[in-house]
Each structure stands twice: as C-alpha cells, then as structure tokens.
Amino acid sequence: MKRIVSLALALMMTVSLTACAGAAAPAAAPAAAPAESAPAASEAPAAPEAESKDYKVAMICDSSISDGGWGAACYNAMVDAAAANGWETAYSDMIDQSAYYDTIVSYCDLGYDLIYAPGNQYTDAVLQAAEEYPEIAFALLNGGANTPEKAVNGNVTSLLPDANQIGWIAGAMAGLMTESGTIAFIGGMELDTTKAKYQGYAEAAAYVAEKAGKSAKTLDIVYSNSFSASDKGIEFAKAMIDQGADVFFGDASAVDSGARQAIDEANAAAGSVKIYDIAQPADILGQNECIITSQVTDNSSLVGLSMQAVMDGTFGGEVIYGTLQNGALSAGKISDLVPAEVQAQYQEYLEQMINDTFMK
Amino acid sequence: MDMNFVTNLLLASVRMATPLIFISLAELYSQRAGLTNIGLEGLATIGSLAGFMVSLLTGSPMLGVLAGLLAGILVNMIFAYATISLCAEQIVYGMAINIFAPALAAFVYRVYFGSGSELVQVKLMNTLSSSVGITPSNFFARLLLDQTFMVYLAYALVVFTAIYFNRTKSGLNYKAVGEYPKAAATLGIDVIRTKYLASIICGALAGMGGAYLTTCYTTTYVDGNVAGRGFIALAAVIFGRWSAGGVLLACLFFGFCDALQIRLQVMSFGLPYQFFQMIPYVATVLVLALIGMKKAGPKSCGKPYRREER
Numbered sequence: 169m170k171r172i173v174s175l176a177l178a179l180m181m182t183v184s185l186t187a188c189a190g191a192a193a194p195a196a197a198p199a200a201a202p203a204e205s206a207p208a209a210s211e212a213p214a215a216p217e218a219e220s221k222d223y224k225v226a227m228i229c230d231s232s233i234s235d236g237g238w239g240a241a242c243y244n245a246m247v248d249a250a251a252a253n254g255w256e257t258a259y260s261d262m263i264d265q266s267a268y269y270d271t272i273v274s275y276c277d278l279g280y281d282l283i284y285a286p287g288n289q290y291t292d293a294v295l296q297a298a299e300e301y302p303e304i305a306f307a308l309l310n311g312g313a314n315t316p317e318k319a320v321n322g323n324v325t326s327l328l329p330d331a332n333q334i335g336w337i338a339g340a341m342a343g344l345m346t347e348s349g350t351i352a353f354i355g356g357m358e359l360d361t362t363k364a365k366y367q368g369y370a371e372a373a374a375y376v377a378e379k380a381g382k383s384a385k386t387l388d389i390v391y392s393n394s395f396s397a398s399d400k401g402i403e404f405a406k407a408m409i410d411q412g413a414d415v416f417f418g419d420a421s422a423v424d425s426g427a428r429q430a431i432d433e434a435n436a437a438a439g440s441v442k443i444y445d446i447a448q449p450a451d452i453l454g455q456n457e458c459i460i461t462s463q464v465t466d467n468s469s470l471v472g473l474s475m476q477a478v479m480d481g482t483f484g485g486e487v488i489y490g491t492l493q494n495g496a497l498s499a500g501k502i503s504d505l506v507p508a509e510v511q512a513q514y515q516e517y518l519e520q521m522i523n524d525t526f527m528k
Numbered sequence: 529m530d531m532n533f534v535t536n537l538l539l540a541s542v543r544m545a546t547p548l549i550f551i552s553l554a555e556l557y558s559q560r561a562g563l564t565n566i567g568l569e570g571l572a573t574i575g576s577l578a579g580f581m582v583s584l585l586t587g588s589p590m591l592g593v594l595a596g597l598l599a600g601i602l603v604n605m606i607f608a609y610a611t612i613s614l615c616a617e618q619i620v621y622g623m624a625i626n627i628f629a630p631a632l633a634a635f636v637y638r639v640y641f642g643s644g645s646e647l648v649q650v651k652l653m654n655t656l657s658s659s660v661g662i663t664p665s666n667f668f669a670r671l672l673l674d675q676t677f678m679v680y681l682a683y684a685l686v687v688f689t690a691i692y693f694n695r696t697k698s699g700l701n702y703k704a705v706g707e708y709p710k711a712a713a714t715l716g717i718d719v720i721r722t723k724y725l726a727s728i729i730c731g732a733l734a735g736m737g738g739a740y741l742t743t744c745y746t747t748t749y750v751d752g753n754v755a756g757r758g759f760i761a762l763a764a765v766i767f768g769r770w771s772a773g774g775v776l777l778a779c780l781f782f783g784f785c786d787a788l789q790i791r792l793q794v795m796s797f798g799l800p801y802q803f804f805q806m807i808p809y810v811a812t813v814l815v816l817a818l819i820g821m822k823k824a825g826p827k828s829c830g831k832p833y834r835r836e837e838r
Contacts, residue, residue, distance in 0.1 A: 232750050234637075236647025262634065262751040358801075388796035393805065396752040399745055403540055403787065407794040410536050422750040425647060429747050437663075455647060 223479065225250055225282040225471075226275040227259040228268065228290065231356075231395035235422040238356075238395070241450035242286035242309065245467030252468075253475045255282075262396070268293035276301040282478050284309070284471060288359045291315055298324045305483040307474040309467060310361045313487050322485040325477070327470040329449075329490035329497055331361040333521060335368020335417075337463040337492070337499050338446040340517040340526075342369065342415040343376030343384045344510050345444055345460060352387045352413035354404050354427055356395045356420035363389070365419050373415075375527050376517060387413055392423040401426025409434050409443060416445045417463075428456040441505055451500030462500030469496055492522045535667040537787055542671065542679065543745070545783030547572070549682040550737030551761035552768070552775045553689060554600075554730045559765060560693065561726030562706040562828035564618045567607055567625025569758025571731055572738030575600045577633040579739025580650060580749035581640065589653035589743035593678065593736055596743075600735020601728050603629050608727035612720060615832035626758070634751050649747040653677065676744045678736070685733075689772035702726070706826030709833045719833055734758070767815065769824045785811045 227246050231239035239261060250257045258280070260271050268290050272283055276297060285294050286309040295318055298306045302321035311326030318324075342351045351373055355362045370386035377384035387408055392400040401423035405416065409430070416431060418424040428445050435441045435458060445458045449465035470490050477483035490496030499518055502511050520526040551568050558565040565571075575596035583592030607625050610616040641648060657664050657673040664670045692699040704712040705722045713719050737757070742749050760782055767781070768774025785808035792804040 232752075234641065234647060235750055236748070240647065387794060389801075390790075390793045391801050391805075394752075394755065396750045397755050398748055398750055398753060399544070399741065399755070400790065402746065403544070403790045404794065406536070406540065407791045410532065410791075411794055422748065422753075425748055425750075426746055452647075 223253070223255045223282070223475065224280045225255050225257055225284055225475065226278075226280045227257070227284045227286065228263060228271050228275075229259065229261040229286060230263055230265065230268075230289065231261065231421040233259060233261045235395070236425045236452065236455060237447070238286075238419070238421040238449060241448075241465070242284075242467055244450065245286075245471050246284055248468040249472035249475055252472055253479070255475055265289070269296055272297040272306075273300070276304050281305060282307060282474060282483075284474075286310065286467070288312065288361050289357060294324060295319055305474065305478045307471060309470065310359075311487075312360070316485045316487060319485070323483065325474055325484060326487045327467070327474065327490065328487055329465045329467070329470070330492075331364035332368040333492050333497055334448065334463050334465065335365040335370070336372040336521055336526065337497065337518070338365075338417040338448065339369040339372025339374075340376045340521075341446055341461055341499070341506075341514055342417060342444075343373035344380060344514055345506065346373070346377065346382070346384050346415050347442070348412045348414045349377070349383045350385050350387060350412040351415040351417075352405075352408040352411075353389050354401060354408075354416065354418035354420050354423060355389050355391045356418075356423055357393065358391055359419075362419045365417075369417050371527070372517075380513075387411060392420050395421035395423060398422045398426030398429070401428075402430040405430035406434075414443045416443070416458075417448070418445075419448070428458055431458040432456055444505065447500070453501045453503060460503040460506050464498045464500045465490060466496045466498070492518070493524075533791065535670075537784075537791055538667075539670060539674075540787035540791070541780060541784040542675070543783075544786050545779045546679050546682050547737045547740045547745070548757055548761055548764060548779040548782055549686065549776060550678075550733050550740060551757055552764040552779055553682075553685055553772070554733035554737065555761050555765045556689065556768075556770065556772065556775055557726050557733065558730035559770060559826055559829050560703050560706045561723050562709060562826055562831065562833065563608075563611060563723060563726055563730070564622070564830040565604070565607060565625075565727075565730055566619060566622035566762060567604070567629070567758075568734050568761050569754055569756070570625040570627070570629030571600045571604055571734035572741075572754045572758050573633050574603050574629040575735030575738030576741050576753055577637060577738075577749060578735070580742035581636075583650045583743050584648065587651065589651065590677075592650075592743040593653075593739045596735040596739025597732045598735070600733070600738070601731035603632075604727050604731025604734070608724055608731075611832065612723045612727070615834055618830050618832075630751070630754075637749065637751070647748060650742065652747060653744045656680075678740050678744050683776075686772050686776045693772065703826070706828055709828050713835065719835070723833065737761075763812065766825070767819075769819075770826065781811070781815070782808065 229239050233239045233243035263271050282305045284307050288310045294306045294308050298319045306324045307327055309327045315326045316324050353366045353369055366389045373384040390404055405427035431443045431445050434443055444460045447459050447462040451462045451464050453459055470488055473488055551572055578599035579592035579596035582595035583589045607621050610621045611618045653676040655674050655676050664673045701717045705719050709719045741753055764775055764778035767778035789804045789807040793801050
C-alpha cells in the first residue's frame with residue numbers, strides 16, 4: 169500500500185511539473201509552450217502572404233512576462249508583431265542562466281521558425297544554438313553590433329535599440345525635474361546595454377540641468393543581481409532617497425517595480441509627490457503615482473521586421489537598429505506632475521536628439 | 529556616514545530579517561522533531577502566492593497571511609506523509625518540494641491571471657503607526673511602532689518558542705523526539721503524532737514567511753520572489769545552534785549584512801559593486817569560523833523513525 173502511495177505522490181509531482189514547465193521549468197518548456205500560444209492559427213489575423221505555412225516564434229526570458237517592466241514589454245512586442253504578421257507565439261519566462269541553451273534548442277526541436285531572445289545575456293546560448301540549427305532564425309534583442317558576424321550560419325540578427333539614446337530620453341527629463349540635484353539609476357545585471365543606458369542617462373541629465381542653471385549628479389550605478397527581487401528594489405530606492413535622489417530610472421524589470429513602490433511610500437509619507445520615476449521600456453504612465461514619463465522602445469517593430477525577413481527568406485546576418493530617428497525609440501506620455509514649461513523644454517530636447525544636435 | 533545612515537540601516541535590517549525569522553523558526557520546529565526539511569523555499573513560495581492571491585481577492589492582507597499558512601501546511605503534508613509514514617529520504621523529498629511548489633505556484637498564477645503582462649498589485653498590511661494615525665519621528669518610535677502585525681508576531685513567536693522548548697514539559701517531550709525517538713516512545717510520547725505536528729507547524733510558519741513578502745513587503749508577486757530565503761533559513765538554524773534566540777540573532781545578522789551591502793553599494797566609495805555584494809558571504813564564512821562547526825543539532829535529524837525497528 170505504501171509503495172502505491174509513494175508512486176502516486178511521485179506521479180503527481182511529475183505531472184504537476186510537466187504542466188508547469190512552460191512558465192517556470194525551462195528544460196521542459198516547449199512541452200507546455202503551445203498552451204501559451206497567442207492567437208491560434210485560425211484565430212490569427214490573415215498573414216500578409218498567400219503561403220499556407222504556419223510560422224511560429226518563441227521567446228525566452230529570464231524575468232517574468234508580468235513584471236510590469238522589461239519582460240512585459242518584450243513579451244507584448246512579440247505578441248503584437250505576431251498578431252500583425254499572423255504568427256503563433258510561445259514563451260518560457262523566469263528561466264535560469266544555466267537553462268538558456270536547453271530552452272532554446274527545445275523550441276528549435278519543435279520546429280519554431282524564429283527564436284526571440286530579448287537580452288544581451290543570451291548571446292552565447294543563441295550563437296551556440298544558431299550553429300547547430302542553421303535553418304532556424306534567431307533574433308537577439310540588445311545583441312551586440314558584431315554578434316551577427318559571429319554566427320557561422322548567418323542566421324542571427326541583432327535588434328539593437330540605441331542604449332545611449334534610451335539613457336538620453338530618461339536623463340533629459342531627470343535633469344529638468346530634479347530639485348535636489350541628485351538622481352539615481354538601478355541596474356539588474358551588469359550588461360553592456362545597462363551600462364550604456366546609465367552613461368546616457370547621467371550625461372544627458374548633467375547637460376540639461378546645467379542648461380537650466382542647476383546641477384544633476386547621478387549616484388553610482390547599483391546592481392540587484394536579479395530581475396525578480398522586487399524587495400531589493402525597495403531597499404535600493406530607500407537607500408538612494410536617503411542619499412537625496414529625487415528622480416529614478418532603471419533597467420531591472422521587477423526590481424524597478426519595487427523601487428516605484430518605495431518611491432510612492434516616500435511621497436505618501438511626505439504628503440506630496442516630490443520624488444519621481446521614469447519607466448521603461450513601455451509606456452506605463454499611471455501604473456504608479458511617481459511615474460512622470462516612460463522611455464518607450466517599440467520592440468514590436470523590430471521583431472516584426474525579423475518576422476518579415478523570415479517570411480521573405482532574407483533573414484540573418486544583420487543589425488537592425490532602433491533609434492529615435494527611425495521611431496523605434498520615443499518618450500511616452502508625460503504626467504501632469506511635470507509643469508507645462510518643462511514639458512515644452514523636454515520636447516525641444518527630444519527634437520534635438522532626433523536632429524542629432526543634442527549636447528553638441 | 530551619519531546617524532541617519534545607521535538608523536535607516538537598522539530599520540532595513542529588521543524589514544529584511546522578518547521573513548527569515550518565520551522561515552527559520554519553521555525549520556527549527558521541524559528539526560527539533562527530527563525532520564530536516566530543506567523544502568522551505570518551496571513552502572515559502574506557495575505561501576507567497578496564496579497570500580498574494582487571497583489578499584487581492586478579499587482586500588484583506590490578514591486573510592492573505594492565513595491563506596499562506598494553510599497553503600504551506602497543505603504542501604508540507606506531502607513531505608510529512610512521505611518522510612514520516614513512508615520513511616522516505618528527507619533530503620530528497622525536501623528537494624522535491626523545492627521543485628514542485630514553485631512550479632505549482634507559477635502554474636496557478638498563469639492559470640488565474642492568464643499570460644497577460646499586466647502588473648497586478650495589492651494593498652499591503654497597515655503598520656501600527658498608520659493604523660492609529662501617528663507619525664513616528666525618532667528611531668525608537670519608528671522601530672517599535674512603524675511595523676506591521678507580522679513583525680510583532682515574528683518576535684513574539686521567538687519568545688514563545690524559547691519558552692516552549694526550554695521551560696515546558698511538552699516542549700521537552702517535543703525535543704526528545706528529535707534527539708532519540710525510540711527512548712521518547714518508551715516514555716509514552718507519540719513520536720509519529722509529534723512529527724506530524726512539527727510538519728504542520730513548519731508548513732504554517734514557512735507559508736507565513738512567504739505570505740509576509742506579498743502582504744507586508746512588496747505589492748506584487750513575481751516568480752522567484754522568495755529569492756533563496758529558504759536556504760538562508762537553513763543556514764540560520766545552524767548558525768543559531770538550534771535555539772530560538774540563536775535563530776533570531778542569525779536572521780538579524782543576515783538581514784543586517786544584506787541591508788549593509790545595499791546601502792554601501794549606494795554610497796559606492798568608488799569601489800566595485802561586487803566588493804559590497806560579497807559582504808553577506810564573507811561575513812557568513814567569518815562567523816562560521818568563529819563559532820565553530822561543532823554539530824549541535826538534534827541527533828535523529830534526517831533519520832527515518834520505524835517503530836518496529838530495533
């Protein structure tokens with residue numbers, strides 16, 4: 169009897185794990201992946217071409233797709249692009265670094281046409297899988313400019329939003345809005361793109377503040393070493409507020425959500441909103457009281473271009489840049505907390521960025 | 529570095545130590561009955577999700593904590609039945625809980641909320657000061673009054689546990705089960721019942737520790753939000769030499785080290801951030817070296833109890 173119960177317990181756990189794999193257990197992710205499919209082929213909008221082939225894209229992500237930040241924006245970008253092009257979607261989120269490669273090849277084995285990896289940290293896993301699966305396309309968001317050259321089969325494309333410009337968009341607003349002269353940035357992992365965003369944020373804020381007759385010092389970048397530890401975001405934000413920071417920007421997914429919670433609490437304790445946050449990469453104005461604007465990256469247009477290239481048979485070996493100039497980067501809606509004259513000034517700076525005259 | 533830095537650091541230490549206290553006490557109760565339960569991470573995760581969802585649905589963080597408690601008990605009954613009744617290997621089943629429960633939590637979250645990307649937020653439990661409408665101004669007032677009910681409960685449980693294990697007959701009987709269950713049985717102590725009771729308490733406390741995260745600390749639930757606290761709690765029990773007071777000090781120590789590395793990172797001092805991030809680990813190594821590694825835990829920990837075995 170005990171043996172039967174033991175077997176039943178083991179079976180129950182196995183079945184549960186298999187059922188959960190799409191969301192949390194990357195090694196077995198594709199088993200559940202189709203369940204996460206966005207519009208089924210029959211429900212999807214008509215594909216722009218007459219071919220009967222059903223195209224499929226899979227996203228891997230080490231943060232959650234419901235983090236209110238990076239993971240959510242990247243997932244939405246895939247879903248939007250897929251809806252526009254008539255593709256099926258699947259995803260595996262919250263995967264460990266050790267499972268990047270296994271998750272990717274699992275989708276490859278299932279015949280997915282495009283693997284979408286939103287982050288520089290997936291580069292090695294993508295390159296390895298791309299070598300072993302030459303017929304599959306790999307789109308690496310925030311990939312390096314030279315990454316496609318490294319793919320021996322020419323089946324990797326870097327989607328590269330200009331991290332420096334992303335920093336500028338947030339930094340210009342921070343420089344205009346800071347009253348204490350101290351602003352802050354929270355990073356998730358030490359990635360090249362994160363460092364470039366921090367660099368752009370700090371230099372734009374300093375420039376804009378100086379033009380406005382004040383100063384804006386950016387606290388040194390901090391890293392939570394996690395994209396899911398929202399409690400770390402709370403503690404970092406509290407510590408930075410203690411250091412006088414009054415405008416925040418970040419690149420840390422759910423950690424940013426924790427930081428916003430701490431900022432809202434500090435504002436509530438003060439009785440007015442005097443500490444602000446700039447969100448990214450989607451426009452989430454209104455999600456928290458402290459958000460004054462968002463830096464928006466239209467990743468869906470970049471993913472859509474990759475899908476189009478796959479369908480046209482021209483995919484691979486290129487870098488698709490996302491900039492203010494081509495509309496992939498922009499600033500989101502602005503809160504009423506930002507005075508009208510500051511909003512006007514901000515728009516002027518955005519124009520300068522587009523015209524390539526900013527800080528020149 | 530001024531007085532403000534020190535006071536805020538200490539307040540952050542208390543915040544960060546509280547979930548650890550619940551989870552560590554869970555392990556203490558389990559090990560005192562001879563059950564080494566390494567599945568705390570999983571129990572806290574399921575408690576965190578249950579707390580979040582019930583808090584969201586009812587608008588009551590207290591009901592959320594209760595749900596976390598019940599979820600922790602429910603999941604830990606798998607461990608209890610397998611290790612107590614079936615005499616299965618405790619480490620293996622603890623690990624199974626650590627894999628099973630977070631996967632179950634992720635599954636339930638996705639089933640309930642769909643694959644949408646919207647950030648769902650809940651209202652947190654009020655602090656005592658906000659409940660009575662006062663604004664504490666100095667450090668001691670903030671330390672004592674600016675806390676949620678769960679923080680007071682955590683410290684009350686430490687006191688209760690210390691008294692229970694050292695000053696009550698029932699507590700001594702309970703410890704006897706963890707030391708030498710056969711001898712305890714000859715004295716008329718129901719070993720099996722005590723072990724099941726320990727599993728219920730362990731599940732409840734670990735679930736509450738997880739629920740604390742989503743009802744008192746952060747307004748959101750994210751997969752992985754327990755962030756290794758289940759494993760830190762295991763270390764805290766060893767650090768604390770299997771005593772309630774020791775466990776409290778160990779949790780405060782871990783909370784302090786983590787809060788310190790965060791605050792020193794922010795202040796930077798021109799040093800690489802990795803230097804500060806290693807503080808908790810270096811401190812752990814140093815303290816272990818200082819207090820020694822001598823085994824002081826319950827003697828029957830990890831060993832199955834077979835009543836008929838000689």
